[in-house]
Amino acid sequence: MSIDSGTTAWLLISTALVMLMTPAVGFFYGGLVRRKNFISMVALSFIVFALVSIQWVILGYSLAFGGDIGGLIGNLQHFGLEGLDPGQGDTAYPPLLFVAFQLVFATVTMAIVTSGFAERVRLSAFVLFVLLWTTLVYDPLAHWAWGGGWTMGLGSLDFAGGTVVHISSGFAALAVALVIGKRSGFGQYTMEPHNIPMTLLGAGLLWFGWFGFNAGSALAANGLAANAFLVTNTSAAAGALSWLFASWIRGKPSSLGMVSGAIAGLVAITPAAGFVTVPASIVIGVAAGLLCYACMLWRINRGLDESLDAWSIHGMGGLWGAIATGIFAAAAVNGFSGLIEGNLQQFVANVIGALAALAYAFVVTYILAFVIDRVIGLRVSEEEEYVGLDLSQHGERV
Amino acid sequence: MSIDSGTTAWLLISTALVMLMTPAVGFFYGGLVRRKNFISMVALSFIVFALVSIQWVILGYSLAFGGDIGGLIGNLQHFGLEGLDPGQGDTAYPPLLFVAFQLVFATVTMAIVTSGFAERVRLSAFVLFVLLWTTLVYDPLAHWAWGGGWTMGLGSLDFAGGTVVHISSGFAALAVALVIGKRSGFGQYTMEPHNIPMTLLGAGLLWFGWFGFNAGSALAANGLAANAFLVTNTSAAAGALSWLFASWIRGKPSSLGMVSGAIAGLVAITPAAGFVTVPASIVIGVAAGLLCYACMLWRINRGLDESLDAWSIHGMGGLWGAIATGIFAAAAVNGFSGLIEGNLQQFVANVIGALAALAYAFVVTYILAFVIDRVIGLRVSEEEEYVGLDLSQHGERV
Amino acid sequence: MSIDSGTTAWLLISTALVMLMTPAVGFFYGGLVRRKNFISMVALSFIVFALVSIQWVILGYSLAFGGDIGGLIGNLQHFGLEGLDPGQGDTAYPPLLFVAFQLVFATVTMAIVTSGFAERVRLSAFVLFVLLWTTLVYDPLAHWAWGGGWTMGLGSLDFAGGTVVHISSGFAALAVALVIGKRSGFGQYTMEPHNIPMTLLGAGLLWFGWFGFNAGSALAANGLAANAFLVTNTSAAAGALSWLFASWIRGKPSSLGMVSGAIAGLVAITPAAGFVTVPASIVIGVAAGLLCYACMLWRINRGLDESLDAWSIHGMGGLWGAIATGIFAAAAVNGFSGLIEGNLQQFVANVIGALAALAYAFVVTYILAFVIDRVIGLRVSEEEEYVGLDLSQHGERV
Amino acid sequence: MKEMVSMMMICAVIRPERLEFVKKDLEKAGIYGMTIFDVQGRGDQKGIQLQYRGGTMNVDLIPKIMVEVVVPDGKLEETVGIITNAARTGKVGDGRIFVLPVMKSFRIRTGEEIH
Amino acid sequence: MKEMVSMMMICAVIRPERLEFVKKDLEKAGIYGMTIFDVQGRGDQKGIQLQYRGGTMNVDLIPKIMVEVVVPDGKLEETVGIITNAARTGKVGDGRIFVLPVMKSFRIRTGEEIH
Amino acid sequence: MKEMVSMMMICAVIRPERLEFVKKDLEKAGIYGMTIFDVQGRGDQKGIQLQYRGGTMNVDLIPKIMVEVVVPDGKLEETVGIITNAARTGKVGDGRIFVLPVMKSFRIRTGEEIH
Ligand SMILES: Nc1ncnc2c1ncn2[C@@H]1O[C@H](COP(=O)(O)OP(=O)(O)O)[C@@H](O)[C@H]1O
Numbered sequence A, B, C: 001m002s003i004d005s006g007t008t009a010w011l012l013i014s015t016a017l018v019m020l021m022t023p024a025v026g027f028f029y030g031g032l033v034r035r036k037n038f039i040s041m042v043a044l045s046f047i048v049f050a051l052v053s054i055q056w057v058i059l060g061y062s063l064a065f066g067g068d069i070g071g072l073i074g075n076l077q078h079f080g081l082e083g084l085d086p087g088q089g090d091t092a093y094p095p096l097l098f099v100a101f102q103l104v105f106a107t108v109t110m111a112i113v114t115s116g117f118a119e120r121v122r123l124s125a126f127v128l129f130v131l132l133w134t135t136l137v138y139d140p141l142a143h144w145a146w147g148g149g150w151t152m153g154l155g156s157l158d159f160a161g162g163t164v165v166h167i168s169s170g171f172a173a174l175a176v177a178l179v180i181g182k183r184s185g186f187g188q189y190t191m192e193p194h195n196i197p198m199t200l201l202g203a204g205l206l207w208f209g210w211f212g213f214n215a216g217s218a219l220a221a222n223g224l225a226a227n228a229f230l231v232t233n234t235s236a237a238a239g240a241l242s243w244l245f246a247s248w249i250r251g252k253p254s255s256l257g258m259v260s261g262a263i264a265g266l267v268a269i270t271p272a273a274g275f276v277t278v279p280a281s282i283v284i285g286v287a288a289g290l291l292c293y294a295c296m297l298w299r300i301n302r303g304l305d306e307s308l309d310a311w312s313i314h315g316m317g318g319l320w321g322a323i324a325t326g327i328f329a330a331a332a333v334n335g336f337s338g339l340i341e342g343n344l345q346q347f348v349a350n351v352i353g354a355l356a357a358l359a360y361a362f363v364v365t366y367i368l369a370f371v372i373d374r375v376i377g378l379r380v381s382e383e384e385e386y387v388g389l390d391l392s393q394h395g396e397r398v
Numbered sequence D, E, F: 001m002k003e004m005v006s007m008m009m010i011c012a013v014i015r016p017e018r019l020e021f022v023k024k025d026l027e028k029a030g031i032y033g034m035t036i037f038d039v040q041g042r043g044d045q046k047g048i049q050l051q052y053r054g055g056t057m058n059v060d061l062i063p064k065i066m067v068e069v070v071v072p073d074g075k076l077e078e079t080v081g082i083i084t085n086a087a088r089t090g091k092v093g094d095g096r097i098f099v100l101p102v103m104k105s106f107r108i109r110t111g112e113e114i115h
């Protein structure tokens, strides 16, 4: 198949847009922590980006998209991108571009997980964790859903990464938070976000980048991409408003609530973007805002310190999105029907795909974090935590 | 007509670029207010984005681009995007993409209007205002100029929204400022911009996004888009320099003056971008910088608290741009001639189009703001204003 | 040749991406200086952008890409963009778009040079310097390498500007720093970066924009662009990690070190991006991180106040990149072989091209700065420097 | 104590928006030296009550500016008067002035003691 | 001096995270007036030692909050006691309280002197 | 008063760029405790005059750092001397040192009074 320049242009820029999401996660999270950990939070996202970028071209791509081994993992045929010609392939875009596009998905997923580590992780342990997690958790899940693995075979639909990216990172963050423990002082005194404008900036860049994420996942510049683009925006807006108004009833409508709702809407529409209509995306977004808000309140009530709510927003929002895809998929959009159009099978396949990703990510992450913690220690000392990670891990100060 | 992937790719990314302009307006404005209203100012832009996004897909698009009713408004044939197929249409891009592209114009227009509300608007009244304004002011104006309405019929040229976006938002902000009244303390003590770098960041992102705004309005990736791109940049640069040097003569050349001049240049070239040459764009930009600077000085002298100068920059800059389009339009660029090439008719049509938008936007906005103010109150209490909107409206603090 | 919409779409967005790099340099640099010079540093980048934008469309483009005069400079055939039709040409993209694409390269180059002026330049002298430098240094160098000049004739390879952009700006910054002298107090007390998050933001935007810079330089949306995209990202990641780990051995692994390494990797891959493979890009990036880190340490030890390290990162990183291109160029990528594939000639041509740019940029800049300094004074007074440039040059304050 | 202490430090907590007036009025009286910084304060009113739907919300720490002026004893009354007048709006939250005794005072540039 | 000075300024350098407790406890005791600002401090411990690979690193200026409360002499002891209890964690770095004499005190709104 | 006041608070307004020197020199003398914060000040020179085209511009509030060190009476002179020397550049704007009496002083961690 010959390269189509329009398709390629759209994928090039989509890749750049998604790349921007990784520092955007850093700023989104960085504004939410205390001042003494701002640099650390942004730095973690850059470190993730650098480490996963290298891991992906050497090993990760092959594990995810190499020849299938038992439905579970790819083989090493593309180790070091071996056997990929930059110019030719059986797609309308160059194979190397697909590598790059998938790369930025792997990095942003890892960046989301930093929520569970916030303000207390030891940098050296984090580096190790990143390399192992992306290899042992992300790469297999990407293979399952997109690389010819078993959930793909099952017919489970995941347009742009509801299971692979969001369920996996959200539940991984939860597992990490359980292993690493609460921040010292959590629950005793308030830990206010120190720089809300930076979180809003991060949110703006995430929303912007998400168009590459979802509409880019059409892997073409066509009507499907346009649909994905518009439902993405609509669901984000709906999520922002539902969280905003729900929190308004309980108290002041915070700007953080609004952007959290937007992210919830973006997460939930991610697996559905290529399968549902605009009206459905309003429903998906509204429900995402309300659900994730409720999950966040529940988490806080439970005294759980999954600090920056990757679990309640990405984990639970992703779960809802995967299920919603099974419900709202409309044949008119992309040929697939969901529960509403009477296709129970699709619904079941999607639930299975989601729960499998959830269980796998949670369990493997828990074990991984646990082992690293025992062997080299995941957490900084009490003094280092008190002084803050900026100073203690990086020798820098805002 | 079949979908062209290159055209579609360019429109997809243009839409994303223009989307970024809404938070960019938030940061641009947010840096200019006092610290206690920073979050509020950014939050308003996000709220606008969310509300208008939903209004547009349900109602707004149909009012603007539905079947014409008397040259004034569109009908409800596309209510809820009814009757729009994602994949097919009579354009080289998918119809849904046009919906998305037009959506982000509607949002950024509304965001500009927040200038008149700065540091004193009640959030609940603002939400109501947004829903009504975008429906009663923006949607009709979009219909007039682009949706088959009467100014379009008149032959008035507006390439990317000089009348619809800038004149309308600028004069609306003026009307709002007149109704809501001055900020308490205005004119008595100085209200310095609290975070100039954030305004510069907003300006940088606006300049960046404006390429999607103007070059995207070619609705194709071709020579016309290239022309729009280059004249846009040239006019912005010219505006930045003319304001910079003019203010240098009077005192220190502030960075805020420079970026204000850049925005003035961008605004003025907006209606002209697809009709004028690069040399003309220098003239347009230089004049825009000088004119808007003079308007700002006049406004301040008059003690008018249209706080963030949407009127002097977008309103007056847009007016100049609409007129300039009627003057400088060159047949070589896009087949249309202006006054300089002897086409008086074009000039007259453009003046009429601009004044009609100006009058409509000002009058309807004034009435709207007035009514909302009487019925539920547009403005926060004196205490809330003193404490700042961040705390009083959102319960948050920088 | 008829316009290809996909190619054009990719060049349009690439131009916008590269445009964003100029304010990004402003923020990157702005975070590194002291608080009292933050606005100044960002403002310089905007001023550069505005001035060079105008110079380019009037004069610069013609000097760089007009008909060749003796291999040294272009003629004035395109003065004021004379003779460029927006719509037609012998390329798959509109000629005016090439003007715009090259414009943003000229601006970002100039912005990098501000490193040598940091915290001590007089604004009026700077304006003069910019106009002269871009005309006397940048335009000829662009002609040499890309406009049909002598290094192009020599067969020296520079894919996206290793010599024209990075060597030239880095060594120009060095020359400027030598002429203007150290900041008062340099070496006596520490001048800590006052806002590291803004530097990280700038770095994130630079990384993002660099995809337009390098992959856009393919001037097409094809396999070559995809290759350039992926090696760019890989080299950046490798540079970030090598600087990070090298500095970790010596002390705390700072976030600034990491992003400096990323920029080093981006710089080094710039001339090579269209000629080398992904594995080679890892080597190039790792070496760039280590080399530039060593150069920075050497500079500091020497008490040289080239304040923001344009020399060590862009100058030396660019030099390494130009040489590395001569070493690693692989015929499989783009038909050119380097030293490793036995092509000594390519290596020699690249070394000559690099050294010529280096010498020309350094010498001419030195003379230019020297003359301006003698004639009107390059530097602010001691009091103005103490108070800071924000106040003394712009009358503004963070 | 009067004999031993010949200088006083006036610590005035004022509204940020009154700073310009305080500065100008002190200047007119020939009093230039001052040191200022941002503070937050609550007074006997326990902050500001915001009407907030059914209930109310209390914002108890309000941004203020602290102005510290050291003056010789003889200028104390005048200075306090100027600051009071310049900083006053008449509404709750105008702030307080505290006067602290200064035992000694030096100019760093010369090392000399100031009397 | 006792006779001349009837008010005291309590300057308490505390951990930022204890501020809420100090505020609440003072409130309970009817003491609302206070002025706070961000400071950095080092104590006799010379800051915090961080284990850092082979060596150690010393972070010597730690963020603290300064709480200034002016009280009549009679309330001094009580107030100091409340602050001490509310701010204490028992670990190094809890901070100090310095008590300074206040010669005079005025309310700007009314211009009246406070006693 | 000498008998009643046994500690002094040294409030030194210095140039930000001299802080490192002040800290180091105090450390050498065994004086570790200090509290610092950012301030802005103008002195008798009314700020800095900037030549600005035809006219001039006056920047009247210049960033400084306030260093507060509480020392026993006996160490007062030494400490003031150290700070003065370390902070001095000899140019206008070096700052001032004000010495205030401290009536009492407590360590929050233990609640004990410090003498
Ligand atoms: N007892 C106190 N100790 C320290 N600061 C005080 C005290 N009382 C008031 N202040 C300061 O004075 C400011 C104004 O006090 P407030 O009582 O609100 O005004 P008013 O004097 O007009 O009633 C407060 O914000 C606080 O900073």
Ligand SMILES: Nc1ncnc2c1ncn2[C@@H]1O[C@H](COP(=O)(O)OP(=O)(O)O)[C@@H](O)[C@H]1O
Binding pocket: E013, E040, E041, E042, E043, E044, E045, E062, E064, E091, E092, E093, E094, E095, E096, F032, F033, F034, F035, F036, F068, F069, F070, F071, F107, F108, F109
């Ligand atoms: N001599 C001093 N002068 C001024 N401030 C001091 C002095 N000693 C301590 N401080 C302040 O008190 C804070 C806590 O002191 P530190 O000695 O760490 O605690 P602790 O009293 O628990 O030993 C310091 O950070 C500093 O701000």
Ligand SMILES: Nc1ncnc2c1ncn2[C@@H]1O[C@H](COP(=O)(O)OP(=O)(O)O)[C@@H](O)[C@H]1O
Binding pocket: D032, D033, D034, D035, D036, D068, D069, D070, D071, D107, D108, D109, F013, F040, F041, F042, F043, F044, F045, F062, F064, F091, F092, F093, F094, F095, F096
């Ligand atoms: N009377 C005063 N009261 C309070 N602070 C003062 C006073 N005079 C000077 N200062 C502080 O000292 C700083 C330096 O004073 P300045 O007069 O500029 O230096 P110098 O003592 O070298 O002449 C000022 O910026 C201000 O913060």
